[in-house]
Amino acid sequence: MAAAPDTVLAATFDEQVDSFFAPVSEVIVSIVFFAVPLDFIDEGVELPLIVVWLVIAGFFFTIYLRGFQFRAFTHAIQLIRGRYDNPKDAGEVTHFQALATAVSGTVGLGNIAGVAVAISWAGPARRSG
Incomplete structure (x- = not known):
């Protein structure tokens, strides 16, 4: 048993x-x-x-x-547009790719943290029906 x-x-x-x-x-x-x-x-x-x-x-x-x-706004735009890129420089990532990676990491982490804070404050959404 x-x-x-x-x-x-x-x-x-x-x-x-x-x-x-x-x-x-x-x-x-x-x-x-x-x-x-x-x-x-x-x-x-x-x-x-x-x-x-x-x-x-x-x-x-x-x-x-x-x-x-x-x-520095105009300098930032110049960096994004590739004015300072040189194909002969060492490295595998362009200025724009580095910026896009940094922004995506920041925004992604902000979204994850925002959802966590929202759920902790108000709880998960409930579907009515």
Whole structure:
């Protein structure tokens, strides 16, 4: 005869890790994603402070780097168009291929992280029907 399965007394490893880090994670999330209510605009409108910090960082680096993203724009276009490519140079990747690889890696990672954040905040989508 087969023995009846014993009840599991210990939580799974995932549950143990989650219960250990959950309090720390909740504190960090409450600080990083703190939202300031903007009731003077409309009831229920909030401004996450993370957005404010990102805008401030953008302005800071624009000033600190003296508008590099604007000054170097024509050079970037020239690189993409292949103005500096020389078929006799060593290497197997053109400037455009390197740029496309870097952008695809950045965008792809952003999409993966965005989906993970969306699922953790709101949960997976449920199909009604």
